Amino acid sequence: MSRVPGLPLHPAVTLLPFLYRPFPFLDAMAKRYPDAFTMRFPAMPKPAVIFHHPDAAKEIFALGPDDAHAGQANAVLRPLLGNASLLLLDGKEHLRQRKLLMPPLHGERMSSYGARMVALTEASIAAWPERERFPVHERLQAITLDVILRVVFGIGEGELFDRLRERLVGILDLATSPLFLLPWFQKDRGPLTRWNRLARALHEADEMLYAEIRRRRASGERGDDILSLLLDARDEQGEPMTDGELRDELVTLLAAGHETTATALSWGLRWILASTSLRARLLRELETEGALPALAPERIARCALLDATTREILRLQPVVMMVGRVLQRPMRIGGYDLDQGTPALVSIYLIHRRPDLYPDPTRFDPDRFLRQRFAPHEWLPFGGGIRRCIGLAFALYEMKMILATILARAELRLPLFGKVHEVRRGVTIAPSRGMPVVMERRDSNRIHDREDRS
Numbered sequence: 001m002s003r004v005p006g007l008p009l010h011p012a013v014t015l016l017p018f019l020y021r022p023f024p025f026l027d028a029m030a031k032r033y034p035d036a037f038t039m040r041f042p043a044m045p046k047p048a049v050i051f052h053h054p055d056a057a058k059e060i061f062a063l064g065p066d067d068a069h070a071g072q073a074n075a076v077l078r079p080l081l082g083n084a085s086l087l088l089l090d091g092k093e094h095l096r097q098r099k100l101l102m103p104p105l106h107g108e109r110m111s112s113y114g115a116r117m118v119a120l121t122e123a124s125i126a127a128w129p130e131r132e133r134f135p136v137h138e139r140l141q142a143i144t145l146d147v148i149l150r151v152v153f154g155i156g157e158g159e160l161f162d163r164l165r166e167r168l169v170g171i172l173d174l175a176t177s178p179l180f181l182l183p184w185f186q187k188d189r190g191p192l193t194r195w196n197r198l199a200r201a202l203h204e205a206d207e208m209l210y211a212e213i214r215r216r217r218a219s220g221e222r223g224d225d226i227l228s229l230l231l232d233a234r235d236e237q238g239e240p241m242t243d244g245e246l247r248d249e250l251v252t253l254l255a256a257g258h259e260t261t262a263t264a265l266s267w268g269l270r271w272i273l274a275s276t277s278l279r280a281r282l283l284r285e286l287e288t289e290g291a292l293p294a295l296a297p298e299r300i301a302r303c304a305l306l307d308a309t310t311r312e313i314l315r316l317q318p319v320v321m322m323v324g325r326v327l328q329r330p331m332r333i334g335g336y337d338l339d340q341g342t343p344a345l346v347s348i349y350l351i352h353r354r355p356d357l358y359p360d361p362t363r364f365d366p367d368r369f370l371r372q373r374f375a376p377h378e379w380l381p382f383g384g385g386i387r388r389c390i391g392l393a394f395a396l397y398e399m400k401m402i403l404a405t406i407l408a409r410a411e412l413r414l415p416l417f418g419k420v421h422e423v424r425r426g427v428t429i430a431p432s433r434g435m436p437v438v439m440e441r442r443d444s445n446r447i448h449d450r451e452d453r454s
């Protein structure tokens with residue numbers, strides 16, 4: 001029976017580089033240990049095994065609801081998302097809830113949001129400063145937040161919408177500290193601490209959410225949004241979800257559904273703007289597919305190079321760098337015998353950077369996705385198996401709508417001395433300094449044309 005290798009160091013030694021310089025740390029570990037290594041995390045009773053061979057990812061993603069629990073591995077998110085969050089549920093309850101949440105994020109329901117995604121991006125561009133450096137991440141975050149608020153609540157404006165948006169942005173900004181991934185820092189240690197401010201902001205957002213849940217329950221008002229679906233859902237005993245359960249699911253969708261996509265878009269601009277030829281090819285494709293000048297969502301969705309570009313963005317800069325499961329029985333994974341209770345993690349980042357899968361892996365090359373199809377355990381920015389992100393199709397679609405609109409309506413460039421590096425924002429890994437860009441020119445005529453038409 002073989003043991004997984006790993007540095008015999010105290011967690012405090014490995015934790016700091018893991019939190020603050022995760023990619024160089026993971027690169028160094030992968031160099032030393034070719035397919036898997038162990039690491040101790042403070043919140044986990046047993047050392048975790050980090051796998052970075054695609055075959056091991058395939059084995060882990062094939063595990064059933066009783067073999068491995070992701071909810072247990074995601075426990076660090078509990079104070080923010082709550083016990084009933086899809087990310088924290090396991091077993092039967094997880095599968096039931098997941099089935100309920102999937103349909104609004106797929107197929108026709110999803111495409112019905114395309115025009116709104118384009119219009120919101122155009123409106124945002126209309127307010128971007130010209131010929132000066134500005135951090136684009138927060139603008140992208142505002143667009144994706146508006147989109148997800150519409151999908152989840154079916155509302156696009158109004159007082160609740162504005163107040164909730166403001167609170168959520170505040171919460172997410174406060175929650176970006178890597179230290180909050182450690183249980184010790186998830187405690188209220190007085191009114192001056194960041195956790196205290198976060199707890200208060202969460203409480204205020206919760207009040208708004210509960211008020212909206214009560215209002216919708218009482219009025220019977222329903223739409224094509226996710227809250228409507230959840231309000232009408234019944235369990236096997238015919239019981240509706242409680243207000244607390246509804247709150248946890250709504251916060252999960254709001255949190256998981258916009259910062260991730262905004263971060264991927266920020267990285268996207270980092271790479272697209274670095275290549276004049278790629279930008280030109282993407283614009284040509286939009287033209288050829290008839291997506292210009294009107295930016296019809298169904299035409300944008302047909303663009304193969306744009307699709308390949310979104311996939312390459314998520315390969316090179318996976319927003320979430322690893323996913324985890326806690327094994328519920330002893331089992332063999334990647335050739336190693338592991339005990340019950342072992343946290344088995346899959347490093348998305350390291351698999352995406354394997355030269356045997358992706359030659360010249362640090363190069364941004366969307367064409368690799370035109371030349372080849374990758375298996376779900378080779379390209380895995382959304383995790384996999386029964387826990388794969390329910391927003392996969394939605395996020396890829398939204399990325400294409402927003403990137404196409406930016407390419408068509410704004411001439412952006414990277415600023416001089418604007419080099420960015422990876423920084424941790426909670427569980428996501430984003431470009432530093434809010435991803436600075438400069439807008440040289442805005443195609444305002446076209447934006448106004450569109451406004452006149454709508």
Ligand code: HEM
Binds near residue numbers: 148261390
């Ligand atoms: C580029 C954007 C996104 C990325 C990179 C991303 C990534 C991920 C990852 C890595 C997981 C964990 C999967 C696993 O454990 O195997 C996940 C789960 C999840 N994501 Fe996303 N996500 C994105 C967008 C979204 C969107 C738009 C939504 C919803 C509107 C969403 C909702 C969720 C939910 C609810 C889960 C939990 C699924 C479960 O446990 O069954 N995500 N996501």
